[in-house]
Every structure is written in structure tokens, then in C-alpha cells.
Amino acid sequence: MTTPITPIALVTGASRGLGRSTALKLAANGVDLIVTYHSNLAEAEAVVQLIQAHGRRAVALQLDVGDSNTFAAFARTVTTALADTWQRDRFDYLVNNAGSGAHASIADTSEEQFDRMFNVHLKGTFFLTQKLLPLLRDGGRILNTSSGLTRFALPGFAAYAVMKGGVEVLTRYLAQELGARGISVNTIAPGAISTDFGGGAVRDNAEMNASIARQTALGRVGMPDDIGGAVAALLSDGNRWVNAQRIEVSGGIAI
Template sequence: MNAITSKPAQALQHPITLVTGGSRGLGRNTALHLAAQGHDIILSYRSQAAESASAVAEIQALGRRAVALQLDTGHSESFADFAAAVQAALAHTWQREHFDHLVNNAGLGIHAGLMDTTEDQFDELFRVHLKGVFFLSQKLLPLMNDGGRIVNISSGLTRFALPGYGAYAAMKGAVEVLSRYMAKELGPRGIAVNVVAPGAIETDFGGGLVRDDARVNGFIASQTALGRVGLPDDIGGAIAALLSPGNRWLNAQRIEASGGMFL
């Protein structure tokens, strides 16, 4: 992956973090945790402009600056235009040329058994979770400061197997391998790359099954060392901690945030 070296971040400037899928769910929670930690935010949203505006308002209420930009991570042909929009936002809102950290969070969930998964479903998962992460990172790296950090989102499903998630977990497993290669190739720029792998979380992801189905929720809680299902704050807090100043030496690691699920 080719990368253009950029200027190091200024010590007194607030870090700017770009969170894909930052208007809702875990991405929004992550953006708010980061804002509370002193980060300014660029967030992307696919179609929910009202939700993204609400997220920006919440970040601003915390005293930080934020910009929301439209992006469909399943359409790589739009990534050059998105990078140009990021560059324009940096110049207009921050009078800066580069941002500091990237959280590749945007995703979708498809639950289907191996014999029922269609090629269209497989291709959609591939475009969003693997091709999207690869080529969006490629387009944004010239706008990142040296010494920045990337967090790619995976899943506990790469460690344990549950029926119906084979295609989804395969993409996330590939992201974990890709992250190690990114860490190796971006090391000369001082950019660390890590993976956060959430366990089952109470959100609307995948139709809200974990949140809304009491039987599923109870089963997962019974199989988790800490005795409950995860909440968005558990993941947003973990990602924010990974991007805190004290964690600069962590690199090329898969960090599972599952409360000890299926030990």
C-alpha cells in the first residue's frame, strides 16, 4: 500500500479522528467517547443525514468540533471524492492539511447459513468489510499525520463460530490479517494499526437481535464471564482508550472487547 509522508501533528493541537459509520451505533458511541477525550471528529454516514447532524451537535456540546460527510463504504469508486471532501473539511474547519487517526467502523450484518448465503450477500459483505477498509485506508493515508493510528473493527466471531455468520466472519478474519500488514508497511511513518473485536453488543446491528430477543440476550449473558451482554459504551470506551496517548506502543494487536465471551 503506497503512502505519502505527511507532516507530524502539532503537539498543542487537538487530535482529529475520522470515524466511518459515525452517525449511529458503535461508531457514534466511539465518536462521543473520543470527543469527551479531547478529539475533534470527522464522521461519515451512509444515508441518515438527520442522525449525523444530531451526532455532530452532541460532539459540539462536548466542546469539540465535528463535521459529517456522506460515504457509502461499499462503493469504492466514491473514495477519491470522499478524500477530497475530507481535505476540504480539514482546510475549512481546522485550517489543517492532515488528520490524526482513522477508525474503520462502518459495516453491516447479514445472518445466513452457508447453504443459504447468496452471492449478492457475499459480495456486499466483501465490498463493505474488506475491499472498503483496504481502499478507503489507501485513499485517506496521504491525509493522515505521521505518528497517527488506525483502528479496524473486527468481531468476536473470528475466534468462536456461531451458525449463520460464516461469510461475515470470513471478511472480518481477512481484516485482521490485513491489519497486521498495514502495521508492518506503515511502521516507517510511525502509524500503529490495531483491531478491536467486539463481542455481542446491544445495538440495532443485524436487526437488533441481541438487544431485542430476550432468549438470545440471556444465552449470551450466561456464556460471558462478566455475566451480561455488551453495551455500546463498552466498545466506544475501548476504542477511545486505544487511541489515548498512553497506548502509542500497542501495534498489530487484536483486542477482543467481549467481557470474556465463550471462554
């Protein structure tokens, strides 16, 4: 009887927030991890230790998703990590999670803010995926991250939401072009989550938190594990036929 091969997921921005929860939920489901971090190696190594506590293997690699000039070198680093840690040349799941926020009205948004959102969320997702496609096994999965803000509009988030709308379109094109390789591609769209994202406003501003809770059918703001659990479920074998879809995980906000 052949022993099943443990799947490997690459999760960007996994040292904190939604990426951290995603990595730990996947580890609990028997997945090994390549986790990336922007600048906080200590936090990333702490996540690796927690993954290893689940009996899974993991490595942490530095990556700035806003700098596409580094992606080719990053892909080579992933190749080395796969060979050294797993004696393999392919991984199974790519979760494009890393990102940052910007809060400004359209009238007040600077070109610098707009370009940063573009580089991180849209250009970064496009070209990082491109560079990693040769390392993703046939039959694997890609899960991109969007936002509830592509469905409903809140003042001050236009630049961010525009890029996430582009990610949703990119998801459908990836699904079409990668179908011949058996690779499914979906988008997860979180609602408002209690993290340090965007300066931690949802988490730390009691008035904002309460307002969001009132607009949400389940009566509260989201928590990181709400998203991490959903990602792990979407990457499970039972969801292999889900493809080219936007799945909102928001507790039912603005319905």
C-alpha cells in the first residue's frame, strides 16, 4: 500500500493575522508549510515552531510581495527549501494572503498610496503566482485573497478595493488557463476581521467594532480563525471541484 504524500502549502504573509491562522489551521489538517514574512523573522519562527508542534514540517522565507523584482530569486529559494526539507521539487497549495491596507478618500488618496496597493495586491499576486507556477504541482490549488469591500462600498477604501476587484478577475483567468493542468483557483473574500490590519481599527476602535457587528447577521466581527478555518476547508479534498469562485467569509455583513 502506497503511503500518501503530505501536501505542502505556501502561505504568504503568515507571520501574523490571517496568514498565521491559515498556516496553523492547515498544519492541524496535516499539511506542511512554507510560510513567508516581510520583516519580522522572530514572529515567523514562532509560527514555524507552532506548526512543528502539530507534527508538521515548516520553513520560513522572507518575501516582500510589493517588490516583484525579487520574485525570481524567491522562487529559487523555494526550490532549495523544497529539496532540502522535503526532497521534492513541487508544492501543492499556494495561498496569496500577504497584504497591507490604505484608508483615504478618493479625493485624498496619493499616487504613492495607490501604487503601493497596486504593487502589493494586484501586481504582486499576478507576478508571484507567475513565478511560482513551475513549482506548483499539476492538480494543485491556488487561493487568492480579496475582500468583502469588492461587494459593498465603505468610504475610504477605494484604492484597496479596486486592487482586490482585480484579484477576483485574475482568479477567473488563472482558473481558465490552468485548467489543463488540473489546478483549481479560487478567491476568499474576508469581511471585517479583528486584527492589526490597517492599524488595528476594527480590533481596537470599540465604536467601529460595534457598528460592524450590528451590520453582520451573526452579530460580531470576524476573528482570524474564522478565515484560517475557511481556507483550510477550501483546500481540503472535499472542495476539489470548487473552481473559479469568489467565496465571501464575512458572517453575513451588509446582506
